[in-house]
Amino acid sequence: MAYDYEKSIRPGKLPHIWCPGCGHGIIMKGLIRAMDTCNLDRNNTAVVSGIGCASRLPGYLDACTLHTAHGRAAAFATGVKMAKPEMTVLVVGGDGDGTAIGGNHFIHACRRNIDMTYIIMNNSIYGMTGGQFSPCTPTGALASTTVYGNPDPTFDIAKLAIGAGATFVARGTAYHAAQIDKLIAEGIQHKGLAVIEILDDCPTTYGRRNKFRSVIDMMKRLKDIAVPVAAAAKMTPEQLEGKVLTGVLHKEERPEYTEQYAEVIKRAQGV
Amino acid sequence: MAKKVALMQGNEACAQGALYAGCDFFAGYPITPSTEVAEVLSIELPKIGGKFIQMEDEIGATAALIGAALTGAKALDSTSGPGMSLKQELLGYACIAEIPCVIVNVQRGGPSTGMPTGPGQSDMQQAMWGTHGDHAAIVLTPASCQEIYEETVRAFNLAEKYRMPVQIQLDEICAHMRERVTLAEPGELEIINREKPSVSPADYKPYDATKGMVPPLATYGSGYRFHVTGLNKAADGFPTTKAELVDAEERRQIDKVMFNLADIQKNEEYLLDDAEVILFAYGSTSRSARYAVNELRKEGVKAGMFRPLTMWPFPDDRVAELSKQAKAIVCPEMNLGQMVREVQRVAQGRCTVAHIGRVDGEPINPGQIIDKVKEVL
Numbered sequence: 001m002a003y004d005y006e007k008s009i010r011p012g013k014l015p016h017i018w019c020p021g022c023g024h025g026i027i028m029k030g031l032i033r034a035m036d037t038c039n040l041d042r043n044n045t046a047v048v049s050g051i052g053c054a055s056r057l058p059g060y061l062d063a064c065t066l067h068t069a070h071g072r073a074a075a076f077a078t079g080v081k082m083a084k085p086e087m088t089v090l091v092v093g094g095d096g097d098g099t100a101i102g103g104n105h106f107i108h109a110c111r112r113n114i115d116m117t118y119i120i121m122n123n124s125i126y127g128m129t130g131g132q133f134s135p136c137t138p139t140g141a142l143a144s145t146t147v148y149g150n151p152d153p154t155f156d157i158a159k160l161a162i163g164a165g166a167t168f169v170a171r172g173t174a175y176h177a178a179q180i181d182k183l184i185a186e187g188i189q190h191k192g193l194a195v196i197e198i199l200d201d202c203p204t205t206y207g208r209r210n211k212f213r214s215v216i217d218m219m220k221r222l223k224d225i226a227v228p229v230a231a232a233a234k235m236t237p238e239q240l241e242g243k244v245l246t247g248v249l250h251k252e253e254r255p256e257y258t259e260q261y262a263e264v265i266k267r268a269q270g271v
Numbered sequence: 272m273a274k275k276v277a278l279m280q281g282n283e284a285c286a287q288g289a290l291y292a293g294c295d296f297f298a299g300y301p302i303t304p305s306t307e308v309a310e311v312l313s314i315e316l317p318k319i320g321g322k323f324i325q326m327e328d329e330i331g332a333t334a335a336l337i338g339a340a341l342t343g344a345k346a347l348d349s350t351s352g353p354g355m356s357l358k359q360e361l362l363g364y365a366c367i368a369e370i371p372c373v374i375v376n377v378q379r380g381g382p383s384t385g386m387p388t389g390p391g392q393s394d395m396q397q398a399m400w401g402t403h404g405d406h407a408a409i410v411l412t413p414a415s416c417q418e419i420y421e422e423t424v425r426a427f428n429l430a431e432k433y434r435m436p437v438q439i440q441l442d443e444i445c446a447h448m449r450e451r452v453t454l455a456e457p458g459e460l461e462i463i464n465r466e467k468p469s470v471s472p473a474d475y476k477p478y479d480a481t482k483g484m485v486p487p488l489a490t491y492g493s494g495y496r497f498h499v500t501g502l503n504k505a506a507d508g509f510p511t512t513k514a515e516l517v518d519a520e521e522r523r524q525i526d527k528v529m530f531n532l533a534d535i536q537k538n539e540e541y542l543l544d545d546a547e548v549i550l551f552a553y554g555s556t557s558r559s560a561r562y563a564v565n566e567l568r569k570e571g572v573k574a575g576m577f578r579p580l581t582m583w584p585f586p587d588d589r590v591a592e593l594s595k596q597a598k599a600i601v602c603p604e605m606n607l608g609q610m611v612r613e614v615q616r617v618a619q620g621r622c623t624v625a626h627i628g629r630v631d632g633e634p635i636n637p638g639q640i641i642d643k644v645k646e647v648l
Contacts, residue, residue, distance in 0.1 A: 010498075013509070042496060043492065043493075043494050043495075043496060044492050046491055046492075048338070058498070059498055059500070059509060059510070062496055063496055064341075064491040064492065064495075064496055064497070065496075065497075065498045065499070066338065066341065066491075066498075066499050067498065067499065067500035067501065067502070068334065068337075068364065068501065069334070069360055069361060069364050069501055072330060072331070072334040072361065075326060075327075075330070075331035075332075075334030075335055075338075076334040076335065076337060076338040077338060078324070078326070078331070078334075078335050078338065079296075079298060079324075079334060079335030079336060079337060079338025079339040079340075079342075079346075080338040080339065080341065080342055080491065081338075082296075082322050082324050082335065082338075082339065083295075083296050083322055083338070083339035083342040083343075083344045083346075084342040084343075084491065084492050086492070087342070087491065087492050104327050104328060104331070105327060105331050105334070107327075108326070108327040108331070261317075261322065261324075264317050265317040265320055267317075268314070268317035268318045269317070269318055269320075
C-alpha cells in the first residue's frame with residue numbers, strides 16, 4: 001500500500017512550487033516519514049524556515065509552521081525552543097540561507113547544542129533568485145554571477161557544523177531517498193542540535209549551466225559521489241578523491257541548552 | 272500600606288516595568304547604553320521561571336523574540352543605535368506577521384558607532400521609517416525613571432492589544448540617570464494580554480479580521496496549527512499575490528493603529544492654555560524644556576510645553592491645533608532635525624517652527640532653549 005503522506009500535508013496546499021526534477025520534494029517526503037517514525041505530535045512540532053525554494057517547505061506541512069526572513073530560521077527556532085522546550089523544533093532551508101546570510105545563527109545554534117534538527121537541503125545554488133553562486137557552489141562552477149567560473153572556495157557544511165559544536169551531524173542525498181528519513185529520524189531522536197545535510201539538485205538553475213543534460217544526470221552524480229562512512233573506512237585517499245561521505249558523520253553527548261537553562265532557573269530560585 | 276519605592280536607573284526601571292507587565296522572555300545582544308536592561312532581566316527572569324537568552328547578534332535577538340512570542344511569551348528586546356539599525360529587518364517581519372513584542376532602543380549618537388556613551392535622539396525617524404515597506408509603528412518616549420517604568424507596562428499592553436511590535440525610544444540620559452521610582456502593587460496598573468481565538472483550531476485563521484481589526488493570535492503548542500510568514504498573506508496566513516487581498520491586509524495593518532489614535536496617543540501639556548511659544552520636547556530634552564518654560568514664565572514670556580509620550584503615530588491633530596494658537600513652536604532635539612519635520616508638516620506654515628539641534632554628546636541645556644525662544648519671538 002502506498003505510504004500516506006497526505007495526512008501530513010495541509011489540504012489544498014499542493015502542488016508545491018518546486019520545479020520538475022528538483023529534489024526538495026523527495027526530501028519533504030523523507031521528512032514526513034521521519035516525523036511519523038518519531039511519532040511527532042504535529043500540534044507540538046514547529047517547522048521553521050528562512051527564505052528560498054527549500055524554505056517554502058513548511059507551508060505544505062500540517063504543523064506549527066514559521067516561514068521567517070532570509071537566514072534567520074535558526075534564530076527564530078531558538079526563540080521557539082527556548083520559550084517552549086517541550087515542542088519539537090525542526091528547521092529546514094537551503095545552503096545559501098543556512099550558511100551564507102544565516103551562517104552566524106547556524107554556528108551559534110550548533111554551539112549552544114539546543115535540541116533542534118536542522119535539515120539543510122544543499123543544492124549548491126541560490127535557486128529562487130535565478131542561480132547565483134552560494135557558499136556551497138563548487139569552485140569553478142558556473143552560476144549567473146560566476147559566468148567565468150566560481151572563484152570561491154566552498155563550505156563543507158558537515159565539518160562546519162561539527163566544528164561549531166553540533167552533536168549529531170549526518171549527510172544524505174536526494175538520490176538515496178530511503179536513507180533520508182532514517183537520518184532525519186535519528187537526528188530528531190538525538191538530544192541536542194542535529195544537522196542533516198541532504199545533497200540535492202537544481203536542474204533549472206545549476207544543471208543547465210553546468211552541463212548536466214538531464215535531471216537523471218544530476219541524480220546520477222549524487223549516486224556516484226556518495227560513499228557511506230563504513231565503506232569509506234576501507235578505501236584509500238585516492239579512491240575517495242571527489243567522493244562525499246554519507247551517513248552519520250558525527251555523534252556525541254553534550255549538555256543540551258534548554259536543559260542547561262533549566263539548571264540556571266533552579267540556581268536563580270535557590271532550589 | 273507604604274508603597275514600594277526604589278532608587279533606580281532608567282534602564283532598571285524599564286526592566287522592572289517589563290516584569291510588572293508579565294514579560295517572561297528576553298532576547299538581546301550587549302550594546303551600550305542599553306545593556307543594563309539585559310543585565311537586570313538576566314537576573315530576574317529565571318527567578319520567575321522566565322527565559323533570558325543572549326543571542327549572537329541583534330538580528331538573532333529579534334528573531335528569537337518573535338519565535339518566543341508565537342509560543343505565547345511576552346517578549347522584550349533592548350538595544351541601542353547600531354543594534355536598532357540591524358533590527359529593522361525583523362521589526363518589519365513583526366509588523367507584517369503581527370507579532371506582539373516590545374523593543375527598547377536607548378538612543379546614542381551616530382551614524383554608525385558614533386559616540387556609544389553619549390546621548391542622542393537621532394533614531395526618531397528611523398523608529399517610524401527604518402524598516403522597509405508601508406507599516407504602522409507605535410513608539411513611546413518616556414522622560415523620567417517613573418515614566419519609563421509605567422510606559423514599559425503600557426508598551427506591552429499596546430503590543431498585546433494591537434498585536435504588533437512596540438518600540439520604546441529612550442536616550443542615554445534617561446536610561447542612566449537614577450531617580451526614585453514607586454513600584455506598582457499587583458493589580459494597580461492595567462495589564463492587557465493578547466486576545467486568544469474563540470474558534471476551534473480547524474476554523475482558526477490567524478489574520479481573519481472579520482470580527483475586528485486585530486485578529487486573535489493563537490499560540491504554538493496549544494492545538495492550533497497555523498502558518499506564519501513574512502510574505503503578504505491572506506486571512507488564512509498563507510502567501511498570496513492577489514492584489515485585492517494584499518491591499519486590504521496592508522491597509523488593515525496600518526488602520527488598526529490609525530483608527531485607534533485616542534487609545535494609543537498620550538501627551539503631557541504643560542502650561543499650554545495661554546502659551547504663545549510652545550516647546551515641543553520629549554525624552555531627556557523635555558526636562559531642560561520644562562526648566563526653560565518655568566524661567567521664561569518668570570520673565571513674563573507665555574511659554575508652555577507639549578510633550579508626546581507616544582511619538583508615533585505622530586499627534587498630528589493636537590499639534591495642528593497648537594500651531595493655530597502659538598506664535599512659535601520650538602523643537603529642541605539631540606539630533607539635527609527629526610521630529611521638527613513632523614511639526615513643520617503639521618503646522619503648515621501657521622506659526623514659526625524653530626529647531627535647536629545638538630549632536631555633540633552633550634545635553635541641550637535650558638539656556639540654549641531660552642535664547643532660541645527669545646530669538647524667534
